[in-house]
Amino acid sequence: MKKAGLTTVTLMSALSIAIAGCSGGKEQTPQPSAKPEASAKPQDSGTANGMKDGKYDPPITLTTVRAQAPTVKFAEGDSLENNAWTRAYKKEYGIKLKTLWAVDPTQLEQKMNLTIASGEIPDFFQVTPTQFKQLAEAGLIADLTDVYNKNASDSIKKLLTEDGDTALKSATINGKLMAIPYTAAAKERSQMVFVRTDWLKKLNLPEPKTFNDLLAISEAFVTKDPDGNGKNDTFGLAIDKEFGLLTGFFNSFHAYWGIYVKGADGSLAYSTTQPEMKKAFKQLQDMFKAGQIDPEFGAKNLSKVYESIASGKVGMFYNTPYAGLSPLQAAKDKDPTMEWKAFPILSVDDKPAKSQVGVGVSNYWVVKKGVQHPEAVFKLLEFWLKSFYENTSNDIYQQYNTSADGNQVWLLNAMAAYKSYKNIDESLRIIxxxxxxxxSKLTPEDKGVYDRILKFQAGDLSNWGWNLMFNKGGTMSVADHYRKNNLYLVNEFITSPLPSMLEKKPVLDKLEFEALTKIILGSSPVDEFDKYVEQWKKQGGDEVVKEVNEWYKTAK
Structure with a gap:
């Protein structure tokens, strides 16, 4: 299924790169801050596992392969194998890294497939969920269960379980931990609804408190000329052709897009085929008939929709909290009179609306079976934690995180994982x-955002988006509201795509988008949703659901 399994987590990765601390270009979604002291000494000492005073003695060498971000600039004399990070690994832990190959991030998956096919794999490396499954089935990677229990520090265990045990469960096969999850901030990315508040003020409308309020606002944005140009040329709700901007809308109906949910009988069901989704599409059809949705949405991808937002043609859309920077900062730059505010998704009834979220894992770190020191990877991850999240020193920040000239040094790390609520916590500190x-409690990265907000308050509109995200009442405050009230519904399918999914996906995706787009457009009646469900089941959906539930029984 298009969004089933762990692949959902990667959908917002492009957006997350737009969010940065004081540099303005670094990923902050799963991201963090940096370290308390230059030396990140491991907890153990002595000579166990060939270590002396927290270091391997003699030093060990670990081989790896990786993506090389084209945005990173090397200092004079530095390289991928000789830089601040690799020197720190050797100095602090006695670990020398040897990179067998490095490619552009867009080529990593393909290159890794070739490496796996050759059977000549490095000591540790990052893989996709599908590659992880292939390696485990081939018996090429190490069982890390005991290694994790004995060698992962409390800080690492807290990082990997901050959002519960789902991430570790997804890396577990037949009761054995076969990988370290590359955790991501799935819950922090939950969608919310963005509304043009300058249009609300112009039309003398209150801020939305109920879903019906949103419907009334959408209607007013179409019928009452909010842009004042005397033309009927504005829309209430933005939609893209792949429905990526509708997740929060669906969630208001207790409907969930492209995931697996637990049914009344305890088994898993594909969410898009459930009755609640039909109600959501009925509402979308009504809004389309009323002119509240762009009639050309079926031909517009996200970038085209964002152009419409920046051009002042749309007054409401659903998106992640990072929309404060992209696309809304560009919209503000184009029209400084625009004002936007984020609100939690609002339920259609008296049950609280829950935001659907993925597993919170993007990829996996695996260790080759037979490596002499598999525990060494936890030293690399420990250094990441200390230098990236816990640092309060500006010197350390510039050395390992973001340099004074904005160079994204943090991308040179050999191993990372992200906190689940990094930006929410950062927002609370800044507020x-x-x-x-x-x-005194701000990290260097926090201070960068804090300074941006002060600049905005002094009249610098180029920092408007930072204020919208991180200040009180901003998008991260909405995200914190979700966290405090546990307003999430998590995808129950937490493993890599199953064979039937990979086989049936093209046919089922095509059927789904064609059938549901026609319902919105009104070219098919709402009752065609039932026919779509029947066809979905016959064309392979039943086979997929059966396989999902067979997995679910073993996972439980």
Whole structure:
């Protein structure tokens, strides 16, 4: 299925790169801050596992392969194998890294497939969920269960389980931990609804408190000329052709797009075929008939929709909290009079609306079977934690995170995992500092965002998006509301795509988008949803659901 399994987590990765600390270009979605001290000493010492005073003695060499981000600039004399990160690994832990090959991130998956097919794999490396499954089935990677239990620090265990045990479960096969999950901020990315509040003020409309309020606002944005140009040329709700901007809308109906949910009988069902989804599409059809949706949405991808938003043609859309930077900062730059505000998704009834989320894992770190020191990878991850999340020193920040000239040094790390609520927590610290003027709890990255907000408050509109995200009442405040009230529904399918999914996906995706797009357009009646469900089942959906439930029984 198009969004089933772990692949859902990667859908927002492009957006997350737009969010940065003081550099303005670094990924902040799963991202973090940096380290308390230059030396990141491991907890153990002595000579166990060939170590002395926390270092391998003599030093060990680990081979790896990786993506090489084209945006990273090397200091004079530095290279992929000789830079601040590799020197720190050797100095702090006695670990020398040897990179067998490095490619552009867009080529990593293909190159890794070739490496796996050759059977000549490095000591540790990053893989996709499908590659992870292939390696495990081929018996090429190490069982990390005992290694993790004995060698992962409390800080690492907290990082990997911050969002519960789902990430580790997804890396577990037949009761054995076969990989380290590359965790991501799935819940922090939950969609919310963005509304043009300058249009609300112009039309003398209150901020939305119910779903019916949103419907009334959408109607007003179409019928009452909110842009004041005397033309009927504005739309209430933005939709893209792949429905990526509709997830939050569906969730208001307790409907969920492209995931697996638990049914009344305890088995898993494909969410898009459930009755609640039919109600959501009925509402979309009504809105389309009323002119509240762009009639050309079926031909517009996200970038085209964002152009419409920036051009002042749309007054409402669903997106992640990072929309404060992209696309809304560009919209603000184009029209400084625009004002937007984010609101939680609103339920159609008296049951709270829950935001659908993925597993919170993008990829996996695996270790080759037979490696002499598999525990060494936890030293690399420990250094990432200390240098990226826990640092309060600006010098360390510039050395391992983002240099003074904005170079994204953090991309040179050999191993990473991301906190689940990094930006929410950062926002809370920044709000506290804005209120108290006490900056002592801020990391260097926090201070960068704090300074941006002060610049905005002084009249610099180029930092408007940072204020929209991180200040009180901003998008991260909405995300914190979800967290505090546990307003999430998590995809129950937490393993790599199954064979039937890979086989049936093209046919089922085509059927789904064609059938449901026609319902919105009104070229098919709403009752055609039932026919779509029947066809989906016959054309392979039943086979997929059966295989999913067979997996689910073993997973439980």
């Amino acid at each position: 506290g500092a804005l209120e108290t003027k006490d900056l």
